Amino acid sequence: MSSTSSFKALWRLLQYARGYRRRIIAASTCSVINKIFDIAPEILIGIAIDVVVNRDESFVARLGFVTPEQQIMMLGVLTFFIWAGESLFEYLYQILWRNLAQRLQADLRQDTYEHLQQLDMGYFESQSSGRLVSILNDDVNQLERFLDGGANAMIQVVVTVLAVGAVFLVLSPQIALLAFTPIPVIIWGAFYFQQKASPLYMDVREKVGELASRLANNIGGIATIKSFTAEDREAERLRVSSEAYVEANRQAIRISSAFIPVIRMAILVGFLATFIVGGLKTLDGTLNVGAYGVLVFLTQRLLWPLTGLAQVIDLFERAMASTRRILDLLHTPIHVSNGHLKQLPETVRGEVVFDQVSFTYPSSQAGIKDISLTVKAGTTLALVGATGSGKSTLIKLLLRFHQADQGRVFLDGTPIETLDMKALRGHLGLVSQEVFLFEGTIRDNIAYGRPDASDEQIIDAARSAEAWEFITRLPEGLNTAVGERGVRLSGGQRQRLSLARALLKDPAILILDEATSAVDNETEAAIQRSLRHIAHQRTVIMIAHRLSTIVHADNIVVIHQGELIEQGNHEQLIAAGGLYAQQWKVQTGQISEVEPIPGTAF
Numbered sequence: 368m369s370s371t372s373s374f375k376a377l378w379r380l381l382q383y384a385r386g387y388r389r390r391i392i393a394a395s396t397c398s399v400i401n402k403i404f405d406i407a408p409e410i411l412i413g414i415a416i417d418v419v420v421n422r423d424e425s426f427v428a429r430l431g432f433v434t435p436e437q438q439i440m441m442l443g444v445l446t447f448f449i450w451a452g453e454s455l456f457e458y459l460y461q462i463l464w465r466n467l468a469q470r471l472q473a474d475l476r477q478d479t480y481e482h483l484q485q486l487d488m489g490y491f492e493s494q495s496s497g498r499l500v501s502i503l504n505d506d507v508n509q510l511e512r513f514l515d516g517g518a519n520a521m522i523q524v525v526v527t528v529l530a531v532g533a534v535f536l537v538l539s540p541q542i543a544l545l546a547f548t549p550i551p552v553i554i555w556g557a558f559y560f561q562q563k564a565s566p567l568y569m570d571v572r573e574k575v576g577e578l579a580s581r582l583a584n585n586i587g588g589i590a591t592i593k594s595f596t597a598e599d600r601e602a603e604r605l606r607v608s609s610e611a612y613v614e615a616n617r618q619a620i621r622i623s624s625a626f627i628p629v630i631r632m633a634i635l636v637g638f639l640a641t642f643i644v645g646g647l648k649t650l651d652g653t654l655n656v657g658a659y660g661v662l663v664f665l666t667q668r669l670l671w672p673l674t675g676l677a678q679v680i681d682l683f684e685r686a687m688a689s690t691r692r693i694l695d696l697l698h699t700p701i702h703v704s705n706g707h708l709k710q711l712p713e714t715v716r717g718e719v720v721f722d723q724v725s726f727t728y729p730s731s732q733a734g735i736k737d738i739s740l741t742v743k744a745g746t747t748l749a750l751v752g753a754t755g756s757g758k759s760t761l762i763k764l765l766l767r768f769h770q771a772d773q774g775r776v777f778l779d780g781t782p783i784e785t786l787d788m789k790a791l792r793g794h795l796g797l798v799s800q801e802v803f804l805f806e807g808t809i810r811d812n813i814a815y816g817r818p819d820a821s822d823e824q825i826i827d828a829a830r831s832a833e834a835w836e837f838i839t840r841l842p843e844g845l846n847t848a849v850g851e852r853g854v855r856l857s858g859g860q861r862q863r864l865s866l867a868r869a870l871l872k873d874p875a876i877l878i879l880d881e882a883t884s885a886v887d888n889e890t891e892a893a894i895q896r897s898l899r900h901i902a903h904q905r906t907v908i909m910i911a912h913r914l915s916t917i918v919h920a921d922n923i924v925v926i927h928q929g930e931l932i933e934q935g936n937h938e939q940l941i942a943a944g945g946l947y948a949q950q951w952k953v954q955t956g957q958i959s960e961v962e963p964i965p966g967t968a969f
Contacts, residue, residue, distance in 0.1 A: 390467045464514060475507055747920045
């Protein structure tokens with residue numbers, strides 16, 4: 368990683384923060400004025416020494432203050448206003464920088480999250496949730512910490528060097544040259560350490576993401592960990608991840624900690640030059656004693672900001688490593704682009720056509736090949752096949768979670784890639800095998816797709832999904848909290864709430880991906896009755912492994928290794944004696960296993 372990578376990240380951040388330009392300028396101005404006031408007392412001390420030593424011939428006497436008493440009083444008044452000004456602008460820059468940090472981090476997190484939501488599902492399949500949470504939380508907070516204090520510190524270091532250098536040049540160009548000789552060494556050291564530290568801090572941020580991912584996975588899978596008595600093993604795996612984070616930080620700390628002694632020794636050279644050369648020039652009368660005092664005090668004043676430069680660079684590097692990760696996520700390209708049609712040309716009937724559609728997952732090379740299929744409006748389509756055959760892939764393409772490599776998908780004759788995502792998905796209702804409930808109440812989860820739905824509508828949807836009976840048995844009914852991911856409910860209860868959520872949306876096309884897999888036989892039979900009633904009003908696409916749940920489908924399509932090999936209704940497929948017929952015999956106990964069919968293997 369080059370030494371300019373952090374400054375490129377800073378430039379990218381400034382480009383993002385164009386809308387905050389006035390706030391940044393105001394905060395920076397207050398930082399500059401505060402630092403000028405901050406170094407002024409050292410100058411006043413030198414002037415006071417000049418007054419005490421030279422009295423009527425002092426610098427202040429030439430300004431019209433004749434007596435030493437008048438000169439001291441004037442310096443006292445000036446000191447009061449300088450200290451008051453320093454305090455005022457310190458208050459202002461802290462308010463401005465901290466508020467800017469809060470506003471920028473909130474907006475950056477929001478913008479990044481909103482962009483994240485627009486990315487296709489392929490991106491999420493290649494990323495860990497822990498890493499994404501780490502970027503949106505830890506990295507954004509790291510940037511906030513830099514803006515809270517580091518940005519002001521960097522500005523004030525630069526102002527200190529420039530202001531002190533100007534005073535040195537006015538009082539003694541020779542001493543200024545000697546005192547500031549180490550500055551190039553310090554600047555070189557800063558860039559050198561920055562170059563060494565930058566990749567180390569990037570590694571630290573990656574280790575944070577891995578640690579967050581480990582914690583999220585373990586907490587989410589705590590039931591599995593307990594059931595396999597794997598607590599000790601998982602604790603050890605977490606310890607390994609935690610130690611990797613500690614080691615990454617140790618490497619970065621080793622580099623950053625060496626910076627302070629190097630800078631301190633470089634500054635010592637400048638201080639000794641001021642102290643010795645300035646003292647000799649004062650003794651031989653070529654330098655005013657007050658000016659000598661100013662130079663000595665200002666050299667000391669220069670010491671602390673520069674020794675603190677190590678902490679500033681440390682904070683800067685951490686923040687820029689985080690900034691790169693945030694902005695890289697923010698600028699991740701969206702491969703499934705949004706269409707321009709906000710609405711379908713006419714009332715949605717629910718006809719779906721897959722026209723020679725092919726898609727391959729980059730990571731596994733699995734997918735579907737050249738599938739052409741028509742789902743007539745108001746009919747029920749069932750997709751069957753072995754796990755990984757490509758059934759869910761068809762659903763994901765219809766939902767535009769992915770973009771087909773070849774071919775097109777149509778809804779009522781309109782290519783779905785031309786439709787606005789919300790317009791398309793507003794007509795689709797998905798009930799997935801993997802039910803996700805949001806933390807909140809049962810009412811909140813059923814009404815997730817229609818937040819403005821009335822209780823009567825919510826109850827009707829719950830009845831249709833055979834969920835109302837168990838809801839009424841709960842002490843708080845619809846107001847019952849489901850817990851994180853619905854942990855307080857059984858699998859069957861979560862499945863029925865998911866179905867109710869989709870039914871309340873009243874979609875033109877209802878998609879059921881193993882929607883009854885987690886319910887008992889009695890509830891499944893009740894849901895099937897409800898679905899047969901619902902199917903008269905909409906298109907239904909079902910994925911099922913239990914063939915008994917799809918015998919009433921208008922069309923059954925068998926997918927094998929990504930290809931469509933059979934289709935027809937139940938009676939037709941049984942009569943054909945193909946793969947579907949053999950699987951039916953297995954599930955009904957007529958044979959023990961599927962017999963090989965030439966060219967296929969179920």
